[in-house]
Amino acid sequence: MEERQTCILCNSSRFSVIHRKGRWEYRRCAGCGLVSLRNSFSAEDMVAHYEDYLPTDAGEISNWAAMMRPVIEKAARIIVSKTGKEGGRLLDVGCGYGFFLHEMKSLGWQVEGIELSDHGRQYTQNTWGIEVHAGPMEDLALPENSFDVVTLFYVIEHVTDPVAILRAVRKILKPGGLALLRWPHSTPVVKILGPLSKHFDLYHTPYHLYDFSPMTMRRLLSLTGFTDIETSIGGHTHSAKTLGRWAAFTFGTLGEVLYSLSGERMLLPGISKTTTAFRPLGYSR
Numbered sequence: 001m002e003e004r005q006t007c008i009l010c011n012s013s014r015f016s017v018i019h020r021k022g023r024w025e026y027r028r029c030a031g032c033g034l035v036s037l038r039n040s041f042s043a044e045d046m047v048a049h050y051e052d053y054l055p056t057d058a059g060e061i062s063n064w065a066a067m068m069r070p071v072i073e074k075a076a077r078i079i080v081s082k083t084g085k086e087g088g089r090l091l092d093v094g095c096g097y098g099f100f101l102h103e104m105k106s107l108g109w110q111v112e113g114i115e116l117s118d119h120g121r122q123y124t125q126n127t128w129g130i131e132v133h134a135g136p137m138e139d140l141a142l143p144e145n146s147f148d149v150v151t152l153f154y155v156i157e158h159v160t161d162p163v164a165i166l167r168a169v170r171k172i173l174k175p176g177g178l179a180l181l182r183w184p185h186s187t188p189v190v191k192i193l194g195p196l197s198k199h200f201d202l203y204h205t206p207y208h209l210y211d212f213s214p215m216t217m218r219r220l221l222s223l224t225g226f227t228d229i230e231t232s233i234g235g236h237t238h239s240a241k242t243l244g245r246w247a248a249f250t251f252g253t254l255g256e257v258l259y260s261l262s263g264e265r266m267l268l269p270g271i272s273k274t275t276t277a278f279r280p281l282g283y284s285r
């Protein structure tokens with residue numbers, strides 16, 4: 001068990017607890033608003049957990065593929081439009097079963113992945129013929145200045161040190177290279193649900209170590225040397241009223257189904273966000 005005393009983004013040591021489950025506490029930083037889990041795992045425990053994280057049942061894998069489909073297609077469009085490229089070198093950190101890598105490969109990109117789960121790694125290699133490294137990323141010593149695009153789908157909220165991983169991403173990107181992150185933003189829904197939120201565990205306690213917002217995500221990427229940071233916000237989160245309606249619908253039907261099918265990672269696609277950021281052209285460190 002490890003407890004961080006200061007905020008990773010602004011170094012403040014003032015927090016207020018916003019959510020509790022058992023001995024776990026989510027807290028909001030008074031300095032910058034970042035929501036984080038107070039009492040986290042050790043890095044070793046996290047690796048051990050994700051080695052065995054993905055479902056292995058064929059039915060679940062195909063459900064997952066179906067749910068990921070729109071996310072994958074949208075991300076592919078964003079990448080082509082933001083980079084202006086029809087191909088290049090792409091790395092997907094936490095590639096799971098490699099569905100996204102397979103899509104990008106079929107579009108002409110040269111792709112590779114990183115995945116902690118043995119099962120995900122083998123599946124991606126055997127099914128798509130795509131090379132996958134066993135993480136964690138910080139230990140891999142990937143060559144610097146070598147990728148046009150690095151993607152992280154539903155990864156950043158799980159890592160013990162988001163600052164370190166994004167610095168590593170920035171280094172392996174070519175100058176002018178693109179990072180794309182897809183991440184859940186649960187706190188507004190937790191707030192609206194109030195005491196009900198205990199039943200749904202949107203933070204997948206204790207596996208989401210952070211719950212970023214567009215503002216704290218911008219701060220994180222800026223701190224780690226990125227520029228031109230843009231977050232696209234789903235239509236459901238524009239107003240509290242809309243969000244409330246949407247949450248009622250989702251939790252009544254779809255949310256529960258997604259939750260059980262996906263082992264949580266595809267929970268609540270409506271509140272997930274996509275952020276893009278570039279490694280500056282002139283950045284030399």
Ligand SMILES: [Zn+2]
Nearest residue numbers: 007010029032
């Ligand atoms: Zn802070």
